[in-house]
Amino acid sequence: MAAKLTAIRAELPISKSIILDISALIFIYFVPALSHYANIPLYLVEPMRIMLIFAIAHTTHRNAYIIALTLPFFSFLVSGHPVFFKTVIMTIELLANIWLFYFLSTKWKNYFVAMLVSIIISKVLFYVMKFGLIDFQIIEAKMIVTPIYLQVISMTLFSIYIFSVLSRREVEPPRFVDPTRDDF
DSSP, rough: OOOHHHHHHSSSSSSHHHHHHHHHHHHHHHHHHHHHHHHHOOOOOHHHHHHHHHHHHHOOOOHHHHHHHHHHHHHHHHHHHHHSSHHHHHHHHHHHHHHHHHHHHHHOOOOOOOOHHHHHHHHHHHHHHHHHHHHTTSSOSSSSOOHHHHHHHHHHHHHHHHHHHHHHHHHHHOOOOOSTTTTT
16 A cells, blocks of 8 residues: 555646645635634634645655645744744644654554544644643743534544545546557
8 A cells, every 4th residue: 555655646737736835824824814804713724734735645655745844844934933943843733644654654554544643643642742741941931722513524624535536546547648658
């Protein structure tokens, strides 16, 4: 399964990654303004994780890691949110999410379970690090901002999305069109 996933990702054009990366940066750039104008706290739906899920589903391993490394810092640089130390632990959380997903999906052969468990473990890691930052008075914040039920709903939806996209790719591999043949 890992070999199939790697082969599928190797066939994706780099332009797809660039388009997703630019879209992710624009989306993250405008989330604070959209939240303000819509009077809806969009951070509750985890916009960075949404972009990470799209990167995992539609681009390469490398691009998913680039998204995880850059989005929190980009958000910090353009909006000052999250605060620097929270930016660092969010980056660690997103990187852990990616690594765990790829690791678990090769062991368990189930994208839904691999994504669900990788999100849960990365969130636990995040909250342990956040607790440490709060306990050492490095940051002042509530321990849990996004209600648990919303986190459960979002991680379930993200896992369903990954399962549906990646499982379908294995059943329906990308079609190769041979331009030298005239029946394509």
